[in-house]
Amino acid sequence: MNAELITIGDEILIGQIVDTNSAWIAEKLNLIGIKVEKIVSIPDSKKVIEKTIDEAFREFDIIIMTGGLGPTNDDITKSTLNGYFQGQYVIHKPSLEQISSIFSRRGMELTELNRKQAEVPNCCTVLLNQLGTAPGMWFEKDKKILVSLPGVPFEMIGLMGNEVLPRLSKINSNQHIVHRTIQTFGLPESFLAEKITNWENQLPAIIKLAYLPSPNSIRLRLSAYGSKETNLEKTIQDEVDKLYKVIPDYIFGEGDVTLQEVVGQLLKKNRATLSTAESCTGGTISHLITLIPGSSSYFKGSIIAYSNEVKENILGVDSELIEKYGAVSKQVVEAMVRGVKSNLGTNCAIAVSGIAGPDGGTPDKPVGTVWIAVATDKSLASRELKLSSDRERNIIRSSVTALNMLRLTLIDENL
């Protein structure tokens, strides 16, 4: 089966936002064996939407459409689809309840505009949007499928995961595909490629390998294609086992797991607690850790010591150390990690101090110089990074590198 993705909305065509939805949907459809052959962005125009659907139905089995479902006048996707499929508007009760509950939770009155969001064409299967006010719609025509979803990324992701992908998987169940995603951190893409080149060259022909780099990790995705009978799980498991032997230290997990989740699991397993002292990362490590539900069981808190006074007064760093070695130094970052660990009374602690940029660099310590320290009840170690000139990248790279240092320490000490 093949598919076209249609993004509706002027904001993409004037370059105000980047279309991240299409890449997300394309990846998920590929994972269940549906090939995306065209992605198109078009304006909020009835005529253009109709023409695009006509053309897409001629060539593709599935159309996934996002955007244009808001309550305001510029959003015309629903009315266009209602006309296209010759439907009549009816109120979808579960959606109306969902919309009402969102508004009552926020203590706000339901407007007529919002009530109208629960109106849907009577010729579609309604997909309940549990995270927003615009319901998804599933149309069928001549064995072809058109799905319309809101353009807000987390609402789209929710509807795809809960409603669309399970339905499409069932329909497209004759093809057999198995994927495994291995999460690595600590080797740049070209170094990783060199290190695993022999392993890559011996992969069986039915397995395809993709490198998916991001600031937080490089994911290696193995995809095995075959018929129902082939034992794809075993074939792929054998290759994953080999890969673990080639780069044991660089693999931190599989699937969608994040480094902060892995660190959390290690801490939980050992009933250990964590605190952080952050200068240049400005709370990013703490932010990443606390995104994880349940993190309060191992994470006690942080001191974000953006100024030297905070380093001295709250973390107890000796002002002479800062004067002598500078705030970005082995001596200061180690004093920071000792300070936060003892003040917050945790078993483990992370400290980071660096020059994120764009200003603040010196010939000795250029922008991108970062010191990280990790302490446990058994050890204290520190490390210098030389990163880039890009502030945002430096902040995220420092944060993730610090989490990875703690991960390796916890494993090492069998904590």
Next chain:
Amino acid sequence: MNAELITIGDEILIGQIVDTNSAWIAEKLNLIGIKVEKIVSIPDSKKVIEKTIDEAFREFDIIIMTGGLGPTNDDITKSTLNGYFQGQYVIHKPSLEQISSIFSRRGMELTELNRKQAEVPNCCTVLLNQLGTAPGMWFEKDKKILVSLPGVPFEMIGLMGNEVLPRLSKINSNQHIVHRTIQTFGLPESFLAEKITNWENQLPAIIKLAYLPSPNSIRLRLSAYGSKETNLEKTIQDEVDKLYKVIPDYIFGEGDVTLQEVVGQLLKKNRATLSTAESCTGGTISHLITLIPGSSSYFKGSIIAYSNEVKENILGVDSELIEKYGAVSKQVVEAMVRGVKSNLGTNCAIAVSGIAGPDGGTPDKPVGTVWIAVATDKSLASRELKLSSDRERNIIRSSVTALNMLRLTLIDENL
């Protein structure tokens, strides 16, 4: 004049990379009055490329095409264009010199594959790529224009800036477009729409309005279309002025500005300093503030008090308060804001305590209950939010709402 953007390459269709080129090109074309009416991603297939060009030439004046110009066999854009425009390959000497110099700089020998990159159809204007090995190509046919550029973002950007945009500006010097983006926070989309409905209805026909919601703000984009002679700047300015009178408190800035930038500017203007005490937001406010270059001039630091011990020991919150009212309460969040303001010695402070979820809710205080306090040298105020059941959204909404509370306070107190 109008345009279609065509992105060529399988990596976008399998979701391996997000197409950021199209948004960049669309924005630049819009700024010189060329309207992008379609963006499409297609595979490396001769047949599909030819068909897409045929269709695009029927509807649009300009085609900008990126990707598929690499040296390997899977890249077929150049050969397809050579066939489509019935050209003959000739060596473009400046490109050959450029390619040779790149390879000699890297200490590598020039391969036949790379030498071939300097071959171009003799029916196009060659655009010298100063940042890479694949030259850009400019074709004309029946007064229509097709430009082919490499897909590597920084090479594409270099060629657009040096070669394509200057040429297109000259050709399209009669049409005129002006955009203004107004950033709002504090009103959900439907409430905002209702509040500005009278203003919206009286907008002159040449102005189009779009709502662009995100967790951090709802942007209102006004676009005015006309000829060089019309005073679009004045027309749009008049409407923006009226809008400011309708929703003065909800507008925090224009263009790409973020709430944390606006807060930073207000603090800087008044030489005031800021600290935060965060429980459920876990460092997110601090993270947002410190993403801004130069934030160290007004931001001193944070206490991330994820556990009650940290609230008591570092922020000095009375344990009896926590016992009596709970950690998520007006009393505790106000004690937190006093604690961090005095301990870190700042003029302003923000504190947040809430139940981000998914666990931790009670009938009295369900998931999504959040208390925010804002203190300055002149005042202390607190407020309760009732948010959703989604942890990540609750964290970001609480953080941005807290920043907005501080913004309004700073303006109010003319600090």
